[in-house]
Amino acid sequence: MANSASALKRVRQNETRAARNKSLSTRMKTLRKKTLASAEAGDKDAAQKTFSEFASAVDKCAKNNIIHKNKAANLKSKTQKHLVG
Numbered sequence: 001m002a003n004s005a006s007a008l009k010r011v012r013q014n015e016t017r018a019a020r021n022k023s024l025s026t027r028m029k030t031l032r033k034k035t036l037a038s039a040e041a042g043d044k045d046a047a048q049k050t051f052s053e054f055a056s057a058v059d060k061c062a063k064n065n066i067i068h069k070n071k072a073a074n075l076k077s078k079t080q081k082h083l084v085g
Contacts, residue, residue: 021066028057028067032079039082047083054079 002008031054038047055076062072 021064024057024061024064025066028054028061028075031057032075035079036082044083051079051083 035050058072062069
């Protein structure tokens with residue numbers, strides 16, 4: 001366990017940041033599943049709408065260093081392929 005006041009503060013900061021990162025990455029994964037489900041069902045309008053929300057969430061995660069920028073590009077590209085094909 002942390003002994004100094006600064007170490008205790010770092011523990012609190014890490015818990016807060018981990019919770020924020022978890023919520024952003026969970027949102028990203030959920031939106032990807034919704035997009036793929038809409039594309040699978042053949043609902044092009046809903047798929048396109050959720051894809052734009054998904055792309056925004058992925059970009060936010062990449063900007064905050066939750067995921068790497070190349071992984072963000074990879075996720076968006078693979079999801080877009082499901083919409084087109």
